[in-house]
Amino acid sequence: LQYMPALIDGNGPMKIMEFFDSYMEETSKGTYNNAWRGHSMKGCEMTVPENYIGVVFSENNQRLCETADRNFRPTGAFQKFLYWNYDKDPSKADAFKMHFDIIGLSKTLCSEVTESSLTDFDERADK
Secondary structure (H helix, E strand, C coil): CEECCCCCCCCCCCCHHHHCHHHCEECCCCCEEEEECCEEEEEEEEECCCCCCEEEEEECCCCCCCCCCCCEEEEEEECEEEEEEECCCCCCCCHHHHHHHHHHHHHHHCCCCCHHHHHHHHHHHHC
């Protein structure tokens, strides 16, 4: 599964194996290089956070007009995917990757405060 920073205006089959995957090369840093329509791409493998699952949705029907409701249905699931940037190595500074950091941060901020966690905090603050 690939995540690309592009709008691909189409809903038909794509020859990913022929035109994209066959040109992918892994670097010594564990990242990947490729190209999409003449643009250099750099990517890395990402894992969906623990206790979460990635879901692929497909639209059931084409809308008759722009204001009509859209209906989606789940068609697949994944735990890992390749994340791509245009011409720069993926890093923690990427907005997309920051979304995954927010999941851990929100879990910490919303966790229950217990007596032992307060004691641990006080002990660390005294050092």
